[in-house]
Amino acid sequence: MNIITAFSNHNDTHQLCQDVIATLRKGSAQYDSEQFNILVVYFNVDHDVHLIHSALTEAFTCPVIMASSCQGAFAITPTGQHPTANLSVFGIIDPLGHYGVGYAKVNPASPDIAAQKAMQMAVSNSGRPYDAPSLVWTVMPPGQEEALIAGFSQIIGPNVPVFGGSSADNDVSGNWFQATCDVVAQDLVLVLVMHPSSALGYSYSSGYEPTEVNLVAQNCSARKIGLLNGQNAAHEYNAHTCGSISEALTGGVVLGNTTLHPLGRPIDSKMGITEYLLSHPDSVTAEGELCLFSTVAENQEFVLMKGSIEGLVKRAAVVAQNALDVLPEGRKPVGILMIYCAGCRLTIGDDVAAMQQAVLEQIGSIPVVAAYTFGEQGCFFDGKNRHGNLMISAVAFSQ
Amino acid sequence: MNNETEVLRENFALILRLKEQAEALRKESDMLLSGMRDILSAQTPEALYQNMFDVFASLIPYQTCFILAHETPGFMVCKTATDSRFLDTKWAVDDVLKRTLLGTPTAVFNARIQPAWQTLEHLTETTAAVLYCPFIDNNKTSIIVFCATEIGFYTQMHVATAERYREFTEQTLMSVQAKLEALQSQKLKKEREQVELSMVQSEKMASLGLLAAGVAHEINNPLAFVNSNFDALSGYMPSLAKFFAKTHCVLKSELPSEEKLLQIEALFNEYDIEMLMEDLQEISEDSKEGIERVCDIVKSLQAFTQDNDQDEAAVFDLNQCVADSLRLLKSKVKNTVSITQNLQKLPKLKGSAGKVNQVLVNLMVNALQAMDSSAQLQITTGHLDAPEIQQLHPDSECHTAGVTEQHAFVAIRDNGCGIAVDKLDSIFEPFFTTKPIGEGTGLGLYITYTLVQALGGEISVTSELNVGTEFTVTFPIPFTS
Numbered sequence: 001m002n003i004i005t006a007f008s009n010h011n012d013t014h015q016l017c018q019d020v021i022a023t024l025r026k027g028s029a030q031y032d033s034e035q036f037n038i039l040v041v042y043f044n045v046d047h048d049v050h051l052i053h054s055a056l057t058e059a060f061t062c063p064v065i066m067a068s069s070c071q072g073a074f075a076i077t078p079t080g081q082h083p084t085a086n087l088s089v090f091g092i093i094d095p096l097g098h099y100g101v102g103y104a105k106v107n108p109a110s111p112d113i114a115a116q117k118a119m120q121m122a123v124s125n126s127g128r129p130y131d132a133p134s135l136v137w138t139v140m141p142p143g144q145e146e147a148l149i150a151g152f153s154q155i156i157g158p159n160v161p162v163f164g165g166s167s168a169d170n171d172v173s174g175n176w177f178q179a180t181c182d183v184v185a186q187d188l189v190l191v192l193v194m195h196p197s198s199a200l201g202y203s204y205s206s207g208y209e210p211t212e213v214n215l216v217a218q219n220c221s222a223r224k225i226g227l228l229n230g231q232n233a234a235h236e237y238n239a240h241t242c243g244s245i246s247e248a249l250t251g252g253v254v255l256g257n258t259t260l261h262p263l264g265r266p267i268d269s270k271m272g273i274t275e276y277l278l279s280h281p282d283s284v285t286a287e288g289e290l291c292l293f294s295t296v297a298e299n300q301e302f303v304l305m306k307g308s309i310e311g312l313v314k315r316a317a318v319v320a321q322n323a324l325d326v327l328p329e330g331r332k333p334v335g336i337l338m339i340y341c342a343g344c345r346l347t348i349g350d351d352v353a354a355m356q357q358a359v360l361e362q363i364g365s366i367p368v369v370a371a372y373t374f375g376e377q378g379c380f381f382d383g384k385n386r387h388g389n390l391m392i393s394a395v396a397f398s399q
Numbered sequence: 400m401n402n403e404t405e406v407l408r409e410n411f412a413l414i415l416r417l418k419e420q421a422e423a424l425r426k427e428s429d430m431l432l433s434g435m436r437d438i439l440s441a442q443t444p445e446a447l448y449q450n451m452f453d454v455f456a457s458l459i460p461y462q463t464c465f466i467l468a469h470e471t472p473g474f475m476v477c478k479t480a481t482d483s484r485f486l487d488t489k490w491a492v493d494d495v496l497k498r499t500l501l502g503t504p505t506a507v508f509n510a511r512i513q514p515a516w517q518t519l520e521h522l523t524e525t526t527a528a529v530l531y532c533p534f535i536d537n538n539k540t541s542i543i544v545f546c547a548t549e550i551g552f553y554t555q556m557h558v559a560t561a562e563r564y565r566e567f568t569e570q571t572l573m574s575v576q577a578k579l580e581a582l583q584s585q586k587l588k589k590e591r592e593q594v595e596l597s598m599v600q601s602e603k604m605a606s607l608g609l610l611a612a613g614v615a616h617e618i619n620n621p622l623a624f625v626n627s628n629f630d631a632l633s634g635y636m637p638s639l640a641k642f643f644a645k646t647h648c649v650l651k652s653e654l655p656s657e658e659k660l661l662q663i664e665a666l667f668n669e670y671d672i673e674m675l676m677e678d679l680q681e682i683s684e685d686s687k688e689g690i691e692r693v694c695d696i697v698k699s700l701q702a703f704t705q706d707n708d709q710d711e712a713a714v715f716d717l718n719q720c721v722a723d724s725l726r727l728l729k730s731k732v733k734n735t736v737s738i739t740q741n742l743q744k745l746p747k748l749k750g751s752a753g754k755v756n757q758v759l760v761n762l763m764v765n766a767l768q769a770m771d772s773s774a775q776l777q778i779t780t781g782h783l784d785a786p787e788i789q790q791l792h793p794d795s796e797c798h799t800a801g802v803t804e805q806h807a808f809v810a811i812r813d814n815g816c817g818i819a820v821d822k823l824d825s826i827f828e829p830f831f832t833t834k835p836i837g838e839g840t841g842l843g844l845y846i847t848y849t850l851v852q853a854l855g856g857e858i859s860v861t862s863e864l865n866v867g868t869e870f871t872v873t874f875p876i877p878f879t880s
Contacts, residue, residue: 131508
């Protein structure tokens, strides 16, 4: 297995694509098999998705899975890196591996059906239609990720690790995209099933510290919390976060205000270490309900988390290293595919370059592509697939 | 500060994760090792497979486990299963099974969509996820199949375990194969012992058949002259009866004693009682000798046919065995063979006299058959010390261990036609014979060899064409002797 990464930050979309295509071709030419098994593409919606789609699908005959990434995507190649490139591509060359892409339009009324269809298509296209995949990489439209994960498990069971992220735009206006070779749309669930010829390592983590504040959510509806500890959710949250959302207690977007104070759901692992699945408050309703980027169950117990820009900057390197560390002994890492929460990315702002530098210093010149997403899917040590916010994940490939 | 705490926590979590992986591998290794011991301790093939399943259950959870073996081209068949419904089911070799047979363990997330299960729908009611693992059994690739009821139960983690498990099973099955072969070997050994016992009995009966005419002759001769003696005795009876009757009359008469004595003396002379008494004495002695000869022959036959194999305390007198064997062969050697015996006094040896007699009779019969005119049979018994034994049986194992015990030997030498050098190495092999077809079974010397081995002895042969052959049989002398 070999991984070729490519990026371009050209402002001209045509040139953007040509740069990337040239890099990919040059990279693949050094191997006996020049054929990519799959291209995983992340791009900035400032560029025309259709132009990028047509350029790449005309240049390469392999399956493609594409998604928009908030304000560009992170890339490290052997010859350079960019933390927010307008187009970043992760190409897998694995002649002995098998990969299949599937997709389906998500009907809000039955997201699980779309997930099932996409998964069935992916396993069918993989060339290994009956085998349990090593890992599933997914792209989802934000909104119903939990139901989509449940839909996947109805086809292949709950034990195959699902990683990926929800497609993102640059301003949470809903201008996100998903695409495969066949289709470009804004409400697709994409599935890439992987049967790589060598081992994978993965890690799913947040960069946050639990506080001593425990909160119980009530009057919940999908992704809205009416009450926290029996009090108006917005007021209670505001009280515990030093007035972080005091400007929006009767309604408004709070995405940027809450990034360093997410709600964490304790996930106990059999090893005794508690991990936290984060939920990111993104807005407040006129009634003071707190809206999140993930679904909340009634009486859900939360721990108020706290983070720092410094922590978010350093966190990606740790998660990438963790994924490498769990590769079987003797395996040479050849690439890392990452997800970094768009909320974190927006919070650290220009420090995104420092975040990339930290990754580079930690793992060396291993090719990396990371997307900035509006929701992160992955699995903790307990092996259960989950959807969270403000999370970072990494999947390491090896030979 | 908070960030450092979080990093430490993350590192701790990673260490625990790696530790968990390491412990899982160690646990797996321990199970494999203990499993190997359990498997190798099995006494029967059934117990062996049950132990295998038990070991695998601790490594790879399953609801049902079964083994597919090759049947006909394109199909496999379930040979062993934890669920009897799977037994003897026939499986079309689809892409998944094909890849597994080529050496790649495979996890199927839902058996209900896999082609191989399409004709076995009733079994998919309790089966969803399946893990196939190849292993080499009897130099053929078979597949062990683990089934679970939950869709997608088996993951790449199980595949990795299965891969390690495949290597283990191949090694285990090599051990298992050795174990099965050992079990089979024990069975074969018992069967071989039974066959050999049967062959020994057959050969003994054949020898008896061969000896029967001579033995009958040997018994008939004394019986004939005993019979003749009794005829003569019968002829004397009337004279004796008259003599006693007349003597009785004389004794009851009123005659004076002197007259009675004179009349009895006259009667004594009239009936030639003195000669008659001498004849009776001779007849009695002859008959007694004849009866004793018959008794000796019967004893020899009993010694030849006795079966005291199970008696570990049984002992034999080698010289007595020589005497018994010669007695049984007496009619064959009478007048035509010159027998020289040089028998040294020997202690009792451990073993069955019947077996030794059979050995000696076989060797002597062979010797007699090898000789024509001027036949000379030389029988020698005596002691041999360790160097002499070493020289006599250079390949014998009992000398390589440095054993210095004394041995007794019996050598039977003839001046017959001899055995060609190129055939000497084969004469103790079963079905080897130099006799014309139909005249020899080729088992005589093989059985002789087997009997000597069973007695803890050794047999060797030297021969020169047209000069003669000598068989030497040695027996260890027990230390208590």
